[in-house]
Amino acid sequence: MNALLTRVLGREQTQGLRRVLLWAAVAAALQGVAYALLVPLLTRLLGEDPEAAWPWVAALAAATAAYGAVAFTAAVRGNRFSADLGRTLHHRIGEHVVALPLGWFDGERTGALGQSAGQGVVQVMNAAANLLRPLCIAFVTPAVVVLATFAFDWRLALAMLAAAPVAAVAYRWSGRLMARADRQSHAAAAETADRLVEFARHQPALRAFGRTAEDHELLDAALREQQVKARAAVRIAVPGLAGFALAVQLCFTCVLLLGTVLAVGGSVGAGELIAVLVLAVRFVEPMGAAAELGGSLRIARGTLERLDAVLAAEPLPQPATTAPLPDTCGIELDGVSFGYGDGRTVLDGLDLRVPAGHTVALVGPSGSGKTTVTRLIARFWDVTGGTVRVGGTDVRDLTTEQLMSRLAMVFQDVYLFAGSIEDNIRAGREDATDEEVREAGRIARVDEITERLPDGWAARVGEGGAALSGGERQRISLARALLKQAPVVLLDEATSALDAENEAAIQQALGALTADRTVLVVAHRLDTIRGADLIAFLEGGRIVEEGTHEELLAIGGRYAAFWSDREQAGGWHLARAPRDPGNPGNPEPATGGTVPTCRPSRTPPRRHPVGAQLTRWMPVPVTRRPVTRSPARDTRSSSWPGMRSRPPKSTRSLRSIAAATSARRPSVTRFSTTRISPPPLPVSAAASAQRRRMRNASSSFQSCSTQVSRYRSAPAGSGSKKLPGCTQARSPSPAAASARPASSVAPAGRAACRAARAGAVSSRVEQGPGAAADVDHVPAFGPGVGRDDLRSGEPGVCGHQVGVRTGQFGILQGVLPQ
Known part of the structure; x- marks a missing residue:
């Protein structure tokens, strides 16, 4: 135990611990003396001369006062030592962890480190x-107490002394059982904590895939397992605790019986017997408390062992003598080989040169080791073969401080500390002034972020930068690298989290960061590294091609193929999923499972041209009236620009539907209009011109509608009249009126609807040659009409009707002016 304390706490803190223990031992001894003084005090008080008890009262008071003073001092020193110990342990762990290779930080060790250090x-x-x-x-x-009892009655003292080994054996047996129970419950508690953190942290992914119910079951299973283990631990620990308590009570009972026998025999007086019984209680009570302290002591010992394992990890070796800082800042990798702990070889004899002041781009397929190269340059790991040099000096001959002072890094995975934006930028250089921090943030466009936040530069970024977006975290990382002003810059997908607009804006920061510096860039987006001085293609752990962008394309090797693949991938699009032949509305399951059933729409989606007006027809009762229709044109063959052709001729027309419906019902339905704005569409130059033409046509349409209203107010029987600038209107002939069924109606446009609300008008308006359209009351059909029974493409007043589609309560109809 002493060696463990020395390894974990260090020699200085171990000595401090011993001093605290000494003060606590002195306080405990004074407490024992105070209890021991009760024997002569009670003997004098219950004897023939009570006045003789005053000296013992004074001695007891002095011992009690001394105990109080020493106990207070011990408590204060213990708290101070505790604070110093926590600070020392955190510093020792932090200093050791930063010297460990990154390969040490796997998932299990990281979790254990966080638990132990916290x-x-x-x-x-x-x-x-x-x-x-x-x-x-x-x-x-x-x-x-035992020593004091020897001064009054050696027989009671021997009885207490004989009870000590029995209690010690019981305590040791109880401790073993409790340690076994703790191991079982600790493993179950750790598993439950992992499931709980996993369930809370990955809620977006779980909900996206509908796995919340299943993961509730996983969490419940872990909780049930923990409950089972906890009960098992209690069953294991209870016999040990009960056995130790029984041993302590047996010792006390034996001392009590012996004292009673001695008192009855006259060997011990009444006062002495009472005092000895008090001593026996004070002898047994601390032993019982030791059982409760045992669990806490075992936990503390286990924690010390885990901390010892962390501190025993082998760090990266530091040079025995400090090499001078190199004057140049070129990068060289000579025959570098490296593999991770799982035995997988990543780099095999890699040779790469980055001349000072030049920019070299490292490209290659995913998993080829590009990021590993940047981390070997920063000496996050030591190479297994070959040499990595910065400025002509082996990185293993430089201290960590020397090497990091020469490098500025912006990696793909950006981590921000749980502080303010300014604190995270200042991490690049602690001695930077506020003006330098603001200037670096301005170049990296961080000022745009601070202007949006209420706290500005003092805004908190959250744990790991959770309060910011990926692009915002990347900007702060670039500002941090700018503030450092290092001669060597390592960029690993520095713009991976930026959209096109932000990436274009951040190019200024990258230009300022890489100006007159040695730069190694790792990028998958090849258009960002076309201007590099040299491009190296990494594959199979080696550099297989080197040259400029144009030279590598001219060679037609791996880089050219890689570039071609990336260019083709840049135009990705969504492809239609395979359909289930038995259910055209649903894709085929990819894994043989089932997918939710959806009813496919029988009406194909239609595109409306720019400027089309959508009209919603709602049913209101109206009296049915016969109308006439000119047979001069077959409107079923009409079409419109920018729209699909009409349905097949086998589709029933609106007129036939209205006739069938009217035959069953005594009344029909009129539909009033309400304009619905079309959805926004992308606007181009051609679309803008077309929109202007539509507006002009719409103005003509409104004028036409006004003249139709004037026409209907003219005296009846006036015959054919000329409507200037709009139409040629004429009254229907009696023969034409009698030729049409009374229940037959024709679809009308917006002007017809207006005319129908004021009263039906049996007239016809001509909008050019052969473009006749009935101006009568609106279509009439009953509630049982289906969308398959409707036709599209009927002409409307002063324009074309561009689509007819039924809804639950009416028809959606689009009108496009000619």
Whole structure:
């Protein structure tokens, strides 16, 4: 235990711990002396001369006062030592962790490190502040009581002394059982904590794939397992605790019986018997408290062992002698080989040169080791073969501080500390002034972020930068690299989290960052590295091609093929999923499962041209009237620009539907109009011109509608009249009126609807040669009409009707002016 404390706490803190233990032991001894003074005090008080008890009262008061003073001092020193111990442990862990290779930080070790450095250090601090004094009392006070008892009656003292080994054996047996129970419950608790954190952290992904119900079951299963383990731990620990408590009570009972026998025999007086019984209680009580302290002590010991494992990890070796800082800043990788702990070889004899002041781009397929190269230059790992040089000096001959002072890095995975925006930028250089921090943020366009936030530069970014978007975190990372002003810049997908607009805006920051510096760029977006001085293609752990962009394209090798693939991938599009022949509205399951059933729409989607007006027809009762229709033109063959052709001729027309419906019902339905704005469409130069033409046509349409209204107010029987600038109107002939069925109606446009609301008009308006359209009351059809029974393409007043589609309560109809 002493060696463990020395390794984890260090020699200085171990000595401080011993001083705290000494103060606690002195306080426990004084407490034992105070209890021991009760024997002569009670003997004098219950004897023949009570006045003789005053000196013992004074001695008891002095011992009690001394105990109080020493106990207070021990508590204060213990709390101070606890605070110093926590700070020392955090510093030791932090200094050791930054020297470890990145390969040490796998998932399991990272979680154990977080638990040990957080909760574990707190437990060690709590043990130093709150457990040392009770622990000393549990062992020192009974020892002092036994020694004091020898001064009054050796037989009771021997009885107490004989009880100590029995209690110790019971305590050791109880401790083993409790340690076994703790191991089982700790594993179950750790698994439950992992499931809980996983469930909370990955809620977006779980909900996106509909896995919330299943993961509730996983979490419940972990909780049930923890409950089972906890019950098992209780069943294991209870016998040990009960056995130790029974042993302590047996010891006390034996001492009590012996004292009673001695008192009955006259060997011990009444006062002495009472005092000895008090001593026996104070002998047994600390031993019982030791059982409660055992669990906390075992937890603290386990924490120390885990911290010892962290501190025992082998760090990256530091040079014995410090090499001078290199004057140049070129990068060289000579025959570099590297593999991870799983035995997978990533780099095999890699040779790469980045001349000082030049920009070299490293490209290649995913998993080829591009990011690994940048991390080897920064010496996050040591190479297994070959040499990495910065400025002509092996990175292993430079200290971490020297190497990091020469490098500025912007990686794909940006992590921000849970501080303000300004604090995260200042991490690039701690001694930077506020003006320098603001200037670096301005170049990286971070000022655009701070202007939107209420707290500005003091705005908190959250844990890992969770309060910011990926592009905003990348900007802060660039500002941090700008502030550092290092001669070597490593960029690993520095613009991966930026959209096209932000990437174009951030080019200024990248230009300022890489100006007159040695730059190694890793990028998948090849258009960002076309201007590099040299492009190296990495594949199979080696550089297979080198040259400029034009030279590599001219060679027609791997880079050219890679460029071609990227160019083709840049025009990606969504493809239609395969359809299930039995259910045309649903895609075929990709894995043989089932997909939710959807009823496919029987009406194909239609595109309306720019400027089309959508009209919604709602049903209102109206009296049916016969109308006439000119047979001069077959309107079923009409079409319109920009729209699909009409349905097949086998489709029933609106007129036939109206006739069938009218035959069954005594009344029909009139539909009033309400304009619905069309959805916004992309606007181009051609579309703008077409929109202007539509507006002009719409103005003509409105004028036409006005003249139709004037026409209907003219005296009846006036015959054919000329409507200037609009139409040629004429009254229907009696023969034409009698030739049409009474129930037959024709679809009308917006002007017809206006005329129908004021009263039906049996007239016809001509909008050019052969473009006749009935101006009568609106279509009439009953509630049982289906969308397949409707036709589209009927002409309307002063224009074409561009679509007819039924809804639950009426028809959606589009009107496009000619």
